[in-house]
Amino acid sequence: xxxxxxxxxxxxxxxxxxxxxxxxxxxxxxxxxxxxxxxxxxxxxxxxxxxxxxxxxxxxxxxxxxxxxxxxxxxxxxxxxxxxxxxxxxxxxxxxxxxxxxxxxxxxxxxxxxxxxxxxxxxxxxxxxxxxxxxxxxxxxxxxxxxxxxxxxxxxxxxxxxxxxxxxxxxxxxxxxxxxxxxxxxxxxxxxxxxxxxxxxxxxxxxxxxxxxxxxxxxxxxxxxxxxxxxxxxxxxxxxxxxxxxxxxxxxxxxxxxxxxxxxxxxxxxxxxxxxxxxxxxxxxxxxxxxxxxxxxxxxxxxxxxxxxxxxxxxxxxxxxxxxxxxxxxxxxxxxxxxxxxxxxxx
Numbered sequence: 001x002x003x004x005x006x007x008x009x010x011x012x013x014x015x016x017x018x019x020x021x022x023x024x025x026x027x028x029x030x031x032x033x034x035x036x037x038x039x040x041x042x043x044x045x046x047x048x049x050x051x052x053x054x055x056x057x058x059x060x061x062x063x064x065x066x067x068x069x070x071x072x073x074x075x076x077x078x079x080x081x082x083x084x085x086x087x088x089x090x091x092x093x094x095x096x097x098x099x100x101x102x103x104x105x106x107x108x109x110x111x112x113x114x115x116x117x118x119x120x121x122x123x124x125x126x127x128x129x130x131x132x133x134x135x136x137x138x139x140x141x142x143x144x145x146x147x148x149x150x151x152x153x154x155x156x157x158x159x160x161x162x163x164x165x166x167x168x169x170x171x172x173x174x175x176x177x178x179x180x181x182x183x184x185x186x187x188x189x190x191x192x193x194x195x196x197x198x199x200x201x202x203x204x205x206x207x208x209x210x211x212x213x214x215x216x217x218x219x220x221x222x223x224x225x226x227x228x229x230x231x232x233x234x235x236x237x238x239x240x241x242x243x244x245x246x247x248x249x250x251x252x253x254x255x256x257x258x259x260x261x262x263x264x265x266x267x268x269x270x271x272x273x274x275x276x277x278x279x280x281x282x283x284x285x286x287x288x289x290x291x292x293x294x295x296x297x298x299x300x301x302x303x304x305x306x307x308x309x310x311x312x313x314x315x316x317x318x319x320x321x322x323x324x325x326x327x328x329x330x331x332x333x334x335x336x337x338x339x340x341x342x343x344x345x346x347x
Contacts, residue, residue: 303337
C-alpha cells in the first residue's frame, strides 16, 4: 500500500513539474538550439514540450556519456604525458617495455579519439532530428522560405519568357524574314526579266518552301501542336525523327498535368537540340518515368561534354522546371558524357 502511495505521489510530482516547467524549459532549449546548431524552431504547445523533453533527456544522457568518455580519455592523456616527463627526468625508460606500452596506448587512443569525434557528431545529428521532429521550423520561417522560393520562381519565369521572346524574334529575323526578302527579290527579278522568269520562278518556289519550313520550325519550338493533339509520346517521337543524331526514347503514358508534360517536352527538345549542335554525340538516350508523384527525365549523350549549366538554353530549362517546384541538374565533365536530369511534381 505504501509503495502505491509513493508511486502515485511521484507521478503527481512529475505531472505538476511538466505542467509548470515543460514549456519554459522547451523555450530555453529553442534558444540553445538556435545558438549551438542554428536551428529555427516553433513555439511548442504544452503537449509538444512534454514530448520533446521526454525524448531529449535520453539524448542528453547519451551525450553526457560520450562527453564523460572524452574527458576520461583526456585525463589518461595527461597521466601518460606526466609519466613520460617524469620518466625522462628520473630513471631510464625500459626500451623493451615502457616505450612499446606507450606506443600501443597512443595507437588505441587515436582510434578511440576518432570514435569519440564520430560519437559527438552523432549526438549533434540526433539532437537536430529530435528538434525537427518535436519542435520543427516556425511558421514564420516556413513562410519566409516559401516567399523566397516564389520570388525566385517568379523572377525565373519572367527571365525565361524574355529569353523565349528574344529567341523567337531572332529566329524570325535571321530565318523567316531573310528568306522572305530573298523571295521578294526573286519575284522582282522575274518581273523585270521575262526571258529568265521561268528559272527565277523555280528558285522563288524553292525559297517559299524553305520559308514554310522555317515557319513550322519556329511554331514547333514555340509550342508543338502534336503535344495537344497526339500526346507527349508522339511529340517526343517527332523530336527524335527531326534530330540529326539517333535518339532512343523510353516514355510510358503519364498521369501528369498538361503543364508538366509541356515542361518535360521542352527539357527533352532543348537537350536534344543542344547535343546536336555542340556535343558531337553519336547517340542520345532519353528515359522518362513517373515515380512517387514525380516525373523524372534523364537525357544522356555520348558527346565531348563540357556543357555549361548557366548557358542560355540550359538556364532557361532550369527556370522552367524550377517554376513548377521541380529539380534540374546538369552533369557534363570534359570528355563526356553529358547527363541532364529533371524531376517535376505531377500535381
